[in-house]
Amino acid sequence: MPINPKDEVVQERSAVPDHLIDGGHAHATESSLHAEDTGYHKNLKPRQIQMIAIGGAIGTGLFLGAGGRLAEAGPSLVIAYAVCGFFAFLILRALGELVLHRPSSGSFVSYAREFFGEKAAFVSGW
Structure with a gap:
């Protein structure tokens, strides 16, 4: 520890904040630090x-x-990939708009069932 001219001991300030030195986690609670003890298990x-x-x-x-x-x-393969990617983008954008318009806990099959019927839901789910 360096000593100043008045013979007082000066403590050095660490660049690391105190809340990171103590627990190692800034916003972690005690229960989240021991998540493996709370009953999580492999379920695949x-x-x-x-x-x-x-x-x-x-x-x-x-x-x-x-x-x-x-x-x-x-280069025609790159063009074909770009066209298919563009259509995939449009489909996903439309699905995103459906999610914002009518939130559903189901998958896209639930939207097909709602707007087109059971047969379309079966086909899109299969």
Whole structure:
């Protein structure tokens, strides 16, 4: 500790705020620090894990396969991807407007059921 000319001991101020030194968490409560003790558990079924794995494999295959397709098709493939992406954007934007217009706890199938009927809900859910 440095001493000033008057022989008084001066404490250095830390750059770290005191509330971070004490508990390590600025806004954490005692119960949230021990979340593993509150009964959380793994709840994914094997079917859900398989679907996640299949989705990852399909996504990787599409990404890696795009290089070969791009070599064969040329720049028209980029244009086709852009057009499909634009339509996906429009669909998701319309779904977002539906969510703001009529909030629902269900999925997009509930909107198809409400606006188009049971058959459209079945088709969109399948």
